[in-house]
Amino acid sequence: MEKFQTLTSKVMPLDRVNVDTDQIIPKQFLKRIERTGYEDFLFFDWRKDPGFELNNARYKGAQILVAARNFGCGSSREHAAWALSDYGFRCVIAPTFADIFHSNAGKNGILLVTLPEEQVQTLLDRASHRDGYTLTVSLKESTIRDEQGFATTFAIDPFRRDCLLEGLDDIGLTLRHAAELDQFEKQHDAAFWVKPRAGEGAQA
Numbered sequence: 001m002e003k004f005q006t007l008t009s010k011v012m013p014l015d016r017v018n019v020d021t022d023q024i025i026p027k028q029f030l031k032r033i034e035r036t037g038y039e040d041f042l043f044f045d046w047r048k049d050p051g052f053e054l055n056n057a058r059y060k061g062a063q064i065l066v067a068a069r070n071f072g073c074g075s076s077r078e079h080a081a082w083a084l085s086d087y088g089f090r091c092v093i094a095p096t097f098a099d100i101f102h103s104n105a106g107k108n109g110i111l112l113v114t115l116p117e118e119q120v121q122t123l124l125d126r127a128s129h130r131d132g133y134t135l136t137v138s139l140k141e142s143t144i145r146d147e148q149g150f151a152t153t154f155a156i157d158p159f160r161r162d163c164l165l166e167g168l169d170d171i172g173l174t175l176r177h178a179a180e181l182d183q184f185e186k187q188h189d190a191a192f193w194v195k196p197r198a199g200e201g202a203q204a
Contacts, residue, residue, distance in 0.1 A: 001109040003167035007090055008136040009063035012053055013127040019067055020074030021101060025083040038083035058131050066123045067094040072101025081108040091137050093144070095120050106160045107169055111139060113154045122150065139165060 029041045046052045053059055065084070071094040072080060081104040084092070090110060095117040097105075105112050115123075126148065127133045137144050139161060145151040163169070 001167045001169040002090075004090060004109060004111050004139050004164040006136065006138045006140065007063060007111075008134060009090075010059060010061055011064045011066055011123065011127040011133050011135050012059040012062040012089075013124045014053055014065060014067040015124045015128070017068040018070045018073055021072060021077050021080040021098075022074050024072070024080040025077065030077060030079055035082055036086055038079060039086035039088070042083040042087045061088070063088055063090045064135050064137065065089045065092045066120060066127055067092060068120070068124070069095040069117065071097050072105070073098040076100040076104075078104045078108070081105045081110060085110055093120060093123060093135075106163065109164065109167070109169070111137065111156075111164055113137065113144065113156075115144075115152060115154060119150075119152055126150070 023043060023046060025038060025041055026044050029038065029044070032038070043052065043054055047054055049055070071092060080101060084105070085108050091113060092105065092110060093113045093115055096114065097112050102112055123135070123146075126146065133146070135144055135146050139156075142153050142156060142161075143151065144154065
């Protein structure tokens, strides 16, 4: 998982409430067995509308998504986080997030930032009306700022913050204890493994 420390990027606004995981990645794409390659299916149904924000060239390359409240509600599919990440979004800012999506996003390297609704609306308005609108998000300092004077801080769970800063997903966290796990297995084998006596073993 890529480390997240400081990100400066264009912003894509998505001024819709209750954006659910069924819209982020529709059900017909859940049959895929890979964990990558979902970027073409992100917001698949909404992208059929030429006016949808993801189809707007002015937001091409944006790594920060600003959305309205209750982003990521609906089913618990982790594919929603995979699709956002594969497309290139590394940070989502909204007033509120669904709990399960919040967990899935963090485990896949996406920083979720919760801000008061009035601040989010300011960002939505600026991103909608200013070409090339950018934000700088610093996870180290827990700050967000733009070049027009907007500046704020945000709170984040310390454990999730450390994982994102270090680029550690669940597997990475486990591998940090690889030496201790190896030692435990050796001790376990020595204590409980019984060597077969002569003549014992598989029979023909």
